[in-house]
Amino acid sequence: MSCAEPKRCHHNQLVNCGDCRLxxxxxxxxxxxxxxxxxxxxxxxxxxxxxxxxxxxxxxxxxxxxxxxxxxxxxxxxxxxxxxxxxxxxxxxxxxxxxxxxxxxxxxxxxxxxxxxxxxxxxxxxxxxxxxxxxxxxxxxxxxxxxxxxxxxxxxxLGKNSAEERVASLLLSISSRNHHRNLSPTRFRLSMSRAEIGNYMGLTVETVSRVFSRLQKQEVIGVDNREVEILDMAKLKSVANVT
Amino acid sequence: MSCAEPKRCHHNQLVNCGDCRLxxxxxxxxxxxxxxxxxxxxxxxxxxxxxxxxxxxxxxxxxxxxxxxxxxxxxxxxxxxxxxxxxxxxxxxxxxxxxxxxxxxxxxxxxxxxxxxxxxxxxxxxxxxxxxxxxxxxxxxxxxxxxxxxxxxxxxxLGKNSAEERVASLLLSISSRNHHRNLSPTRFRLSMSRAEIGNYMGLTVETVSRVFSRLQKQEVIGVDNREVEILDMAKLKSVANVT
DNA sequence: CGAGTCATTGATGAACTTCAAAGGGAGTGG
DNA sequence: CCACTCCCTTTGAAGTTCATCAATGACTCG
Structure with a gap:
């Protein structure tokens, strides 16, 4: 990404707190x-x-x-x-x-x-x-x-929830945080690996991968490597056990 | 417990912060x-x-x-x-x-x-x-x-440790907190039930009970209902995976 | 003293881990 | 620019740990 337009570039060092869009x-x-x-x-x-x-x-x-x-x-x-x-x-x-x-x-x-x-x-x-x-x-x-x-x-x-509930919760958390930042709550790119997700959620890489595959098969989400699209937000919430 | 000796009674309401032994x-x-x-x-x-x-x-x-x-x-x-x-x-x-x-x-x-x-x-x-x-x-x-x-x-x-590691860690935590308060780090009474311990540690009552029994059989701790005695601190630490 | 909660122990089963292998993607160097 | 390599991801099969179900025993508190 080039910084030709300093005012709009996310990495711009000059914006002060008063002007920062965050x-x-x-x-x-x-x-x-x-x-x-x-x-x-x-x-x-x-x-x-x-x-x-x-x-x-x-x-x-x-x-x-x-x-x-x-x-x-x-x-x-x-x-x-x-x-x-x-x-x-x-x-x-x-x-x-x-x-x-x-x-x-x-x-x-x-x-x-x-x-x-x-x-x-x-x-x-x-x-x-x-x-x-x-x-x-x-x-x-x-x-x-x-x-x-x-x-x-x-x-x-970590204490109570199943693998599916944990992974679904993480996706919802990222979705909601993106939404607050005026980014799409339904399409985003994960910056972390499956291993890092698993480590965070107390699961193994393989389990995370399997959950992703299952959620995709059920058409709750679409996954292409680290690109995620939430196809059925309501269903994802029910998987995560939140209202 | 009676409060006949106000200065020394733990429930005394009159002690101010300057005099409080805590x-x-x-x-x-x-x-x-x-x-x-x-x-x-x-x-x-x-x-x-x-x-x-x-x-x-x-x-x-x-x-x-x-x-x-x-x-x-x-x-x-x-x-x-x-x-x-x-x-x-x-x-x-x-x-x-x-x-x-x-x-x-x-x-x-x-x-x-x-x-x-x-x-x-x-x-x-x-x-x-x-x-x-x-x-x-x-x-x-x-x-x-x-x-x-x-x-x-x-x-x-909760993310990484086994049932034994979790329970052992809790016992060590209580032990160390007692120690700071000048109470015995090796003998104490648990004020919480097995169910509450299990809930806290992401385990069931039964699992907690079994861990206690196993640790007792290995002579790492002595347990009589809620009274606990740590018999082998070093071994308990190794069970908990801490140095 | 009796009722109810709490704790222990056993048997069974499910969820997740571990082990294993193969299929992509991204980045690098020729 | 392509090929190579390494890491990440996916999927399968077997194995463990812990949860669940069930029953009994112990303690506490009205």
Whole structure:
């Protein structure tokens, strides 16, 4: 993708928080113009990361949280025995890196699943600014609360639900997050592999693949490699066990 | 338990944050004496809750977080179809109720597993005070970060680990939390039922019971109903797959 | 003391994993 | 630009673990 039209390019480093089309999804919600400018001052916009590049690694010192501007990331933690557990996928407008807040060390790693850009928000300065701007403090509490709620929903999913329910839930989650970003909720490209989906959902690659095949045979979804189309949203929701 | 000795009774409502023996585990960490007094002013100490009484219920308006002072709580969420998922157990010194911060509605319920007391911390006033006391703001960010980290470790456990690993991990978690509170890390009474453990760990009652029996037969633990003794800590850790 | 909940144990079966093999796609280097 | 390679994906067959069903025993609390 070329960046001939800076204003519209997703990887453009120059757009500030006030102009960012992700603003309504990201940290600035509920801030007024002056407050957004203050937030903007502490945000660092980095160069794009290529697929496979790390944003941070487990055990590194924690210094900042990151807002995804374009692309997508996978967060995962590595156990002593070397096995990995995917703890989340992050799409544009979402905040990652909060795992390091408690111990000041990251307890997970984050890697780009495709060419991606982020806004880096140094945590120390975010804390300072939060003290001065109650709406920013509230917003950040809210974002952390969201992460907690999301993780607890994942616990329910992993504890109780079948393979089909898990995979269907993931597709619905991505669909809904795309919808919020004004992208198609029914057609999208998965930036993660079957193995990564399986790891995240507590399943093997083979099981994920089989679920995809079954859902396709039932004409609930259409799948072509990583391209997914949701053909029957109602049925997909019933498979996922949500209303 | 009678409260003839108010200073030492766990259910005593009069002890303030500065004198509370749980202080070093709870919110006040990292606050100085004057700051603790300010925190103390917003904390409400309630009457004891009996076993089975709810602290808050799913879908209720969120107004406060709670620090456990004595006893223990179970947090759980209920799906549309009526099934419940336990999302956590909370012991003295731990904070619960943060699930409501993002949407201002509780998305889980909390029930006392035995006679228990809590300190209620109205969230609005906590936010205000956090703006004024950077160390309190930092501490609360840290507590929320802890909750995130804990939930993500649970995700790994549910996604990858066998029944034995899950149950062993829970026992080790309780052991270590008891240890921090200067209680025996090797002998304790479980305040939750096998069904609640199973629900939390994504297992059935029967499986939990069988794991307990197997661990007892291998002389890793001793179990008499809800009384547990860890006989071989090293072996329990190896069963749980931790170092 | 009795009723009901909670815990244990056994037998059976289903869901998912593991092992195995072969068929695409994307990217690279000749 | 094509061919090669590697990784990702799909599909099949066999094996495990845990859930389900069922029955009995133990504890707790009115």
């Amino acid at each position: 603003g309504p999804l990201c940290l600035p919600i509920a801030l007024n113009t002056a407050e957004i400018d203050q937030l903007d001052d502490i945000v660092k916009r980095g160069r794009p990361l290529g697929k496979g590049e790390h944003l941070f690694r487990q055990a590194e010192a924690f210094g900042a949280v990151y807002a995804v501007r374009s692309g997508s990331f996978k967060a995962y933690s590595t156990s002593d025995d070397g096995t990995e557990q995917v703890t989340g996928f992050y799409l544009p407008g979402e905040i990652l890196g909060m795992d390091g807040i408690s111990s000041l060390k990251h307890c997970s790693s984050a890697v780009a699943l495709e060419t991606s850009t982020v806004c880096e928000i140094p945590f120390g300065r975010l804390e300072e600014l939060s003290s001065q701007l109650p709406s920013l403090q509230r917003r950040f509490f809210q974002i952390m609360g969201n992460e907690i709620t999301k993780d607890q929903q994942m616990l329910t999913l | 202080g070093p585990l709870c919110l006040p960490i990292a606050l100085n004496t004057a700051e603790i007094d300010q925190l103390d002013d917003i904390v409400k100490r309630g009457r004891p809750l009996g076993k089975g009484e709810h602290l808050f219920r799913q879908a209720e308006a969120f107004g406060a977080v709670y620090a456990v002072r004595s006893g223990s709580f179970k947090a759980y969420s209920t799906s549309d179809d009526g099934t419940e998922q336990v999302t956590g157990f909370y012991l003295p010194g731990e904070i619960l109720g943060m699930d409501g911060i993002s949407s201002l509605k509780h998305c889980s319920s909390a029930v006392a597993l035995e006679t228990s007391t809590v300190c209620e911390i109205p969230f609005g006033r906590l936010e205000e005070l956090s703006s004024q006391l950077p160390s309190l703001q930092r501490r609360f960010f840290q507590i929320m970060g802890n909750e995130i980290t804990k939930d993500q470790q649970m995700l790994t456990l």
